[in-house]
Amino acid sequence: MSEAVRPGAPRSAALVRQPAFWVVLVLLAVGAVRISQITALFLKSYPVATLTAIVLFGLLAVPFWLFLSELDFLEREPPSLRVLAFAWGGLVATSVSIPGSTALDNLIAKLGSPDLAAEWGAALAGPTVEEIAKTLGVVAIVLIARAQINSVLDGIVYGALVGLGFQIVEDVVFAIGAVRSAGEGDQVQPVITTFLVRGFLAGVWSHTLFGALAGAGIGYLVVNRDRSRARRIVVAGLALFGAWASHSLWNSPLFRESLGDGAVALLAVLVFKGLPPLLLVLYLVRRAHDREAAYYVAILATVRERDLITEGELRVLGSGSRRGAARRHAAASAGRKGRAAVRRLQRAQAGLAVELSRAGADLPDEATHARAAEVREHRATLAALGHPEAVEGTRSWRHTASTLGTAAVAIAVVWVALSALGGS
Amino acid sequence: MGRVTRRHLTDLPGTLGLPVALAVALILALLAFGLPALDRAVPAERTVESGRPYLVGAGVTVVPPAGATLDVTGTRPGTDRGTALFRIEQVRYAIEVEPFDGDLTAAAVRLRQRITGTSGHQITGTQLAVSTAGGLAGIQGGYTAGDRDGRYAVFVANGLTIEVMISGDDTDLGRALPVIDASTRTLRYENR
Known part of the structure; x- marks a missing residue:
């Protein structure tokens, strides 16, 4: 059984001394110029609609960004690399995909037929070009920050962020395309409709999901070095194929006409086409998270000092839901300060586990001491609030009611949107 | 470890x-x-059978102009919408069919907005009423796009708008317009 986590060494050379960094930087600059040119054209023709689209889809990115940033709680990815992944998706992958996908669609029409391109062009051309361009973003991150890819979960997070960047820019382009097609001038209505369809209803199943799947493969390729190189390359290839297949299924004409236009039909399409890859990615995330958590918790279990971590906190730290329960318990007993203190303590304990894993790889342990001091500081803060241990409390009826209420509201909102867009 | x-x-x-x-x-x-x-x-142009109706999409057909070729990069037939792109020498003759819930006036306004919304495109002259052999009523007009001239026409039939866009340089367009106009008059909607 290979290790779930491959501890990363601190970078031995500054980024600017790495030739690969400059190659990636040039690619990002070229992508930025291209997307700026397109945006300038949009702003010239439809300024209000373009700004509305940028703001709406920019806001849509926020919850995805926060969720993805928290996904790997125990070993968070540095903000600079998260930004890099997002920028690759939004600038490089989109710049490449616009001409590439169009050309491949044309080739399908030329080498096959216009009917084939009309039916299956979007399902074949888009995924082929886009999934490759996005996956190369995760490879680029590996090239310049190998030390930060320590688990499959890291690959999932970076892949999802590349996909998110791609999704947001693509959605803005589609929104302005809808404005142009509507032929009503600089109106925001087509932007709103595009936001509801592509952002709200289709957002969850879109590029973020496909990118996460492909990123998992790159994570496996990089981390599982106890496996043979051939096996890792095959697994990475299968993950990329899975992303392609999910994207292709989503774009395919399957179920498009057989189920009609109503809200139920729209829901059925979302479920049939979007749910399988979503469940697959959720399974991978869960598995990767649990393996990573077990690894770091096992490292922390070797620490015998109660002021660094207790038995109860060890149990809590490995599970996202238990970490949340511990924060709620602290909020109930020590207010918002207690919640914040528990959060900081958990973050510091996670950081300590990462540094301990690196210390095990014979690397300098100054960082370990610094992290331990940080944990003690947060422990002292928590103790001063009268809440000495970051553990779960008993489940409250308020939390259960809040969860059920939120779920009911979410279902109602989705149903209203489906009804409005489905025309029933 | x-x-x-x-x-x-x-x-x-x-x-x-x-x-x-x-x-x-x-x-x-x-x-x-x-x-x-x-x-x-890879060549994009295909020959089309002269004198036989070509299915653009959503039940709309047109008889292509004599001597025209089909450009498959701009041709995407479909059951509820579709596009067809023909070329006569350097002249571009594009037909687009899509669902539309307005009347002919609204369709014409929409098409003109789309033309003027494209950088460098301007509407020229006045609009004229046109009709097809099959009885579809439409509106046509002209536009310029840099060094190219253009004609547009729009028809509405049974919840669909049929938009025709023709463009080319002045000389080529003058030569091709008679056969393209004849082709446009063959536009037909068949309720299937």
């Missing part, structure tokens, strides 16, 4: 650095420039 060995530190793909980065750039270049170059290298 094992130690980090030399093999680990020289494994794929993190430490291959520059060669892999250049390979990444090369793949991106192939996607962004190679595929379009290949697309340009």
